[in-house]
Amino acid sequence: xxxxxxxxxxxxxxxxxxxxxxxxxxxxxxxxxxxxxxxxxxxxxxxxxxxxxxxxxxxxxxxxxxxxxxxxxxxxxxxxxxxxxxxxxxxxxxxxxxxxxxxxxxxxxxxxxxxx
Amino acid sequence: xxxxxxxxxxxxxxxxxxxxxxxxxxxxxxxxxxxxxxxxxxxxxxxxxxxxxxxxxxxxxxxxxxxxxxxxxxxxxxxxxxxxxxxxxxxxxxxxxxxxxxxxxxxxxxxxxxxxxxxxxxxxxxxxxxxxxxxxxxxxxxxxxxxxxxxxxxxxxxxxxxxxxxxxxxxxxxxxxxxxxxxxxxxxxxxxxxxxxxxxxxxxxxxxxxxxxxxxxxxxxxxxxxxxxxxxxxxxxxxxxxxxxxxxxxxxxxxxxxxxxxxxxxxxxxxxxxxxxxxxxxxxxxxxxxxxxxxxxxxxxxxxxxxxxxxxxxxxxxxxxxxxxxxxxxxxxxxxxxxxx
Numbered sequence: 001x002x003x004x005x006x007x008x009x010x011x012x013x014x015x016x017x018x019x020x021x022x023x024x025x026x027x028x029x030x031x032x033x034x035x036x037x038x039x040x041x042x043x044x045x046x047x048x049x050x051x052x053x054x055x056x057x058x059x060x061x062x063x064x065x066x067x068x069x070x071x072x073x074x075x076x077x078x079x080x081x082x083x084x085x086x087x088x089x090x091x092x093x094x095x096x097x098x099x100x101x102x103x104x105x106x107x108x109x110x111x112x113x114x115x116x
Numbered sequence: 117x118x119x120x121x122x123x124x125x126x127x128x129x130x131x132x133x134x135x136x137x138x139x140x141x142x143x144x145x146x147x148x149x150x151x152x153x154x155x156x157x158x159x160x161x162x163x164x165x166x167x168x169x170x171x172x173x174x175x176x177x178x179x180x181x182x183x184x185x186x187x188x189x190x191x192x193x194x195x196x197x198x199x200x201x202x203x204x205x206x207x208x209x210x211x212x213x214x215x216x217x218x219x220x221x222x223x224x225x226x227x228x229x230x231x232x233x234x235x236x237x238x239x240x241x242x243x244x245x246x247x248x249x250x251x252x253x254x255x256x257x258x259x260x261x262x263x264x265x266x267x268x269x270x271x272x273x274x275x276x277x278x279x280x281x282x283x284x285x286x287x288x289x290x291x292x293x294x295x296x297x298x299x300x301x302x303x304x305x306x307x308x309x310x311x312x313x314x315x316x317x318x319x320x321x322x323x324x325x326x327x328x329x330x331x332x333x334x335x336x337x338x339x340x341x342x343x344x345x346x347x348x349x350x351x352x353x354x355x356x357x358x359x360x361x362x363x364x365x366x367x368x369x370x371x372x373x374x375x376x377x378x379x380x381x382x383x384x385x386x387x388x389x390x391x392x393x394x395x396x397x398x399x400x401x402x403x404x405x406x407x408x409x410x411x412x413x414x415x416x417x418x419x420x421x422x423x424x425x426x427x428x429x430x431x432x433x434x435x436x437x438x439x440x441x442x443x444x445x446x447x448x449x450x451x452x453x454x455x456x457x
Contacts, residue, residue: 065153
């Protein structure tokens, strides 16, 4: 079973995404901030990361750049409510940039594209 | 006593408000530390950018999108405007709107992550100016675009989101408001005097020698009479020319030389200062213009835009351009502490 590391500081998002992606047949592990995300990235070795940007402490862009240093080929999807982060060139390190929406289809499609 | 000054091209007013003699070092702003990590612009990571549209320096026959380049231009991976589609202008009652067609490209100025534009070898900096010219000429072939804006953000405070040295080009299907105003202002002056206002400014500044920062045979750097910020500078070709794309290799070499000197003088005054530069050139698909004169504007990020500026369009500048020019002229001779006029 493919493993997704879901990084988001909002509990509601975590619950929703966990349910949806488990239904899609993935194992989902959670991290609520950047430091926890990097720890689980190393210990759990996920197949894909869904990464929020605005979080307390390290933001998602910093986490993204650290993760890509460790595993450049591992797909990372930035998932944020803030469209303006598209203008941040550091976001280019990600494999997809998805603006959060109540309709999860574009996020699910991006996950399928990378995990099959 | 504060002084109001009017920009002779735009008619924009600014307030020179020198409450006390400020030294360049008084403007130093602490930049947020760079956290680093993976860089999508570094060689070896070409697969994290869209396929390049231009690259200089790779050996002949080497495949595209591989290391070995010196300057590389790529489309924006997450663009605000999209290149595909036809322009669709619409009205909504009295309002105008159109679909978001455009081209947004990033010029990766060096393969070295820590290179700083101001300190690049001249031969390398010339390649960057060649890249600007080549991309403007290529984008001009697209009849949908009316203008290519070239700009650079250096430093977080000036909007740079990644420390790897880069600049940007945006091709637009409309003329930016600032360019329209410059075209109108220069045309009004030309219709009245039958001379280019920038040519007149250059002549007067060389004669007066109070706002000239440095010059070479082909270019001049000066602080404008009504600058928006301390140490704002313009770089202009001495010979009248409305389009940057018409510059030959010799002119681009002289441009790189004066650009390097200008930025190094600025950095000597205020080490590490964040800045923006923009290229103002003639619109695409236009003939050579007798009234317009291409130039670069360099605007250090030293003051903030607040309610007064937003509401009035005025800028408040705490340092006169004459004083700034003197600091800049002396900056490479003496350190900023000793260079006080």
